[in-house]
Amino acid sequence: MRLATRTILAPTATLCLLALVSACGGDDAKAQRRSFSVPAARKEANDLYQSLCSTCHGPSGRGDGPGAAACDPKPRTFLDVAWQSSVTDEHIVKTVTFGGAAVGKSPQMPAQPQLKGKTEVLQHLVAIVRGFAAQ
Numbered sequence: 001m002r003l004a005t006r007t008i009l010a011p012t013a014t015l016c017l018l019a020l021v022s023a024c025g026g027d028d029a030k031a032q033r034r035s036f037s038v039p040a041a042r043k044e045a046n047d048l049y050q051s052l053c054s055t056c057h058g059p060s061g062r063g064d065g066p067g068a069a070a071c072d073p074k075p076r077t078f079l080d081v082a083w084q085s086s087v088t089d090e091h092i093v094k095t096v097t098f099g100g101a102a103v104g105k106s107p108q109m110p111a112q113p114q115l116k117g118k119t120e121v122l123q124h125l126v127a128i129v130r131g132f133a134a135q
C-alpha cells in the first residue's frame with residue numbers, strides 16, 4: 001500500500017512543479033506577442049511584394065514583371081550575387097522606403113513612405129529580396 005501511494009504521488013508532484021514553473025513565465029508571454037506580430041509582418045511583406053514589387057521586379061525577382069518594360073533603366077535581377085553582396089540591408093530598406101531617387105537610382109523605383117518605422121515588414125521585404133539570390 002505504501003508503495004502504491006508513492007507511485008501515484010511522485011508523478012503528481014512533478015506535474016505541480018511543472019505547472020508552477022510555467023506559470024511564472026513573463027518572458028513566455030512576451031515571446032507569444034512577438035511570434036504573433038512576426039507572421040503578420042511577414043504576411044504584409046509577402047502581400048506587398050506580390051501585389052506591388054512583382055509588377056516590376058517579377059514574381060521570382062528576375063526584373064521581368066509587366067511594369068519592367070516601361071522602366072529605363074530596367075530593374076536588375078535580384079539573383080545577381082555580386083549585386084547582393086554590394087548592397088547592405090540598410091540600403092535596401094532606404095531604397096524601398098524613400099524610393100530610387102533617394103539612393104541615386106531611377107525615380108521609377110517608387111517610395112513606400114507608409115512603411116517608415118515598420119521595421120519588421122521592411123526586414124521581411126529585405127529577406128524576400130535576399131532570398132531570390134539563393135535560387
Ligand code: HEC
Pocket residue numbers: 048049052053054055056057067068071072073074075076087092095096100103104105106108109110112125129
Ligand atoms: C514601377 C516599377 C517598380 C516597382 C513597383 C518597384 N520597383 Fe524596385 N526598382 C525599380 C527599378 C526601375 C529599379 C532600378 C533602379 C536603377 O537601377 O536605377 C528598382 C530597384 C530596386 C532595388 C535595387 C536598388 C539598387 O540599389 O540597385 C531594390 C532592392 C528594389 N527595387 C526593391 C523593390 C521593392 C521591395 C519593391 C516593392 C515594395 C519595389 N522595388 C517596387 C522599379 C520598381
